[in-house]
Amino acid sequence: MSAGSPGDGDGDGPGDQPFHLLTQAWIEGTLDPAGERELLRQVRSDAQLRAEFLAQARTSAVLASLLKDTDGESARRVALVIRARSESRSFRTSKSVIDRIDRGARGASMPFSRMRMRTRILLAASVLMMATLGGAVWWAEQSTADTASTIAALSGDGRIMRAGAEIPDLADLRSHDVVLAGMTPASVSYPDGTSVVMDPGAQARFEDVTGAKRVHLVRGGIQVSAAKQGADAPMVIATAQAEATVVGTRFSMAIDGERTRLVVAEGVVRFTDSRGSIEVAQGGAAVSAPVGSTGTRLRVLTWNVDHGERNVFLQAKAIADAGADLVALQQVASPAAVAVYVGEIERITGVPWHSAWAAEKPGKETCCIISRFPLLASDVRDIGPSSFGGSRRAVHGRVAVSGRNLAFVTTYLDWVADDTVNRAENLRQLLEWTATLPVPQILTGGFRSYHDSTFIDTVRSRYDDAWQEVAGTTIGPATKGRRIDYVFRSRDASQAIVPVRSWVLDTGLSDHKALLTDYLVAPP
Structure with missing residues (x-):
């Protein structure tokens, strides 16, 4: 027939x-x-x-x-x-x-x-x-007809799935193809020089939408190096929880359980999740908010201002412009300088701010907290000797955020490189004191120790490192040479305070960069 x-x-x-x-x-x-x-x-x-x-x-x-x-x-x-x-x-x-x-x-x-x-x-x-x-x-x-044209090339340990069937021995990637990385990384290269390196075991679908690149990350992680894209055709990386929009940059993105992490190595990425969009710049990281999460955004800034030698007024403007809610400053020149920071921030923002400080020596070098929220209580504690005489000190302030009382602590540990005895004693006394403070807590400041040191391991035994939580790695952006300034949260606050973004701010106004973290504070 x-x-x-x-x-x-x-x-x-x-x-x-x-x-x-x-x-x-x-x-x-x-x-x-x-x-x-x-x-x-x-x-x-x-x-x-x-x-x-x-x-x-x-x-x-x-x-x-x-x-x-x-x-x-x-x-x-x-x-x-x-x-x-x-x-x-x-x-x-x-x-x-x-x-x-x-x-x-x-x-x-x-x-x-x-x-x-x-x-x-x-x-x-x-x-x-x-x-x-x-x-x-x-x-x-x-x-x-829509998927016949090659949009990129696949190399490394990867397989192409097309319309549900594996396409063996083919390196040409078409729109809507799914790539499965094997035991080693797979790499997808676009004609304009953009590349997507897929971690072992990662899975992603690649699309071309009228000339714009779209990558749907299903599982695992990727590292993206994007050539400059047209303003009307940005590259978009999407997961089930979030979306990153880029014009030209280098970054990594990974799915971790029910959250998606973004770390930007160069350029700026617009990161969008259920709570809206934020711009994540070079040296920054973001993680999608937990599904169904609610609460108030709390922006924490910690910064060693190096005695304000590069202009206290410009430093205060940088703090105000950063949109911080809780500010921790170290190596402030004196208690009188604290009043200058507070007054200038109030002038710029048009609202009252509140402060507490702790001087290492009477009238001398000081660490302080400056808060947009009224201080419900404050306290200062000696935490052991300083290599320069006097005592190292820490300051604590209590604030109410989203109906929840929160302890905010900052300090500046002894920093002489060849004398770790004082620093170890500072840390011991600091943790002994914070153990008596109510939770949840945010602990910030200059710990003068690298991310892989025993000092930071000791802190992490009780606190979660904000950068590690957001970026998924302990290796973070350098605040001075390497990462020596930190923001931590008490571990028992895991459900009350959730970090969603962390980054450094390089103003050129100090020998340290400011470190910022956005938390989501849930109501009780």
């Missing part, structure tokens, strides 16, 4: 002619006009047949494209994979194409040059048929 003749009514589809025979004849180019009209009618009237037609057309086009492999080895490997599948109707057309491939590979009567020409005809016919089906097919699923 020819495909154009009446069918035997075997139930493959509505009408007089079996759907699978019509589809096979169309792919082989033997379907007459009457048969095309019948196929069109069946596909338009039945969503299941429409989806099956698209799947078979796509699979056949992929297989036929393998004919450019002149020794036929790739085609034979694909044939083995599909032959291992069941005898389901979905693979009948594919098998007919495989049979032709095998005959060509074995030197059958149709030479490969003619078969490659036949491939081009097949692909062109696919485009025409999709255009004929028009809206009836478009809304059901993207057509092969």
Whole structure:
């Protein structure tokens, strides 16, 4: 029975002619006009047949494209994979194409040059048929015409999944392809120089939307180095929890449980989650808010101002412009200088601020807290000797945020590099004191210790490091040479205070950079 003749009514589809025979004849180019009209009618009237037609057309086009492999080895490997599948109707057309491939590979009567020409005809016919089906097919699923162009190249340990089937031995990535990284990283490279390096085990779908790059990260992590993108076609990296929009930058993004982390190495990224959008600049990190989380944003800033030697008034302006709610300053020149900071911040913001301070020596170097919230209580504590005489001190202030009382503490540990005895004693007394303070707590300041030191490990035994929580790594942005300034939260505050962003602010107004962290404070 020819495909154009009446069918035997075997139930493959509505009408007089079996759907699978019509589809096979169309792919082989033997379907007459009457048969095309019948196929069109069946596909338009039945969503299941429409989806099956698209799947078979796509699979056949992929297989036929393998004919450019002149020794036929790739085609034979694909044939083995599909032959291992069941005898389901979905693979009948594919098998007919495989049979032709095998005959060509074995030197059958149709030479490969003619078969490659036949491939081009097949692909062109696919485009025409999709255009004929028009809206009836478009809304059901993207057509092969939309995904036929190469958008990027895959290298490294990665596999391409296209329309649910693995595409072996192909490095060309098309829109809507899914890439699965293996035991080692896989790399996707775009023609403009943009690259996406996928961590082992990561999975992502790559799309091209009218020239704009879209990456849907399903699991794992990626590192992105983006060339400058057009303002009207930014690159977007999306997960189930958040979205990053870039114009040109280097950053990493990873899924960690139910949260998505972003770390920006260069440039600026717009990070969007359920709570809105923020700009994350170089040296910053953000993490999506927990699903269903509520509360008030609390911005914490800690900064060693180096005695205000580079202009106290400009430093105060930088603090006000940063939008901080709780400020911890170290190495303030004197208690009198605290009043200057407070007065200038009040002048710029137009609202009253509140402060408490602790001088290392009477009238000398001071650490202080400055709060947008009224201080419900404050306290100062000696925490042991200083290498420069006097005592190191810490200051605590109690504030109410989102209906929850919060303890805010800052200090500045002894910093002489070859004398860690004083620093160890400072830390011991500090933690002994904070253990008596109510929770939740935010502990900030100059700990004069690197992220991998025993001093910081001791603090982390009781507190969570904000940068580590947000970025997923202890290696953070340098505040002076390396990371020596920190923001911590008491571990028992894990449900009350959730960090969502952390970054450094390089004003050039001190030998230290300011460190900022945004917390989400939930109501009790």
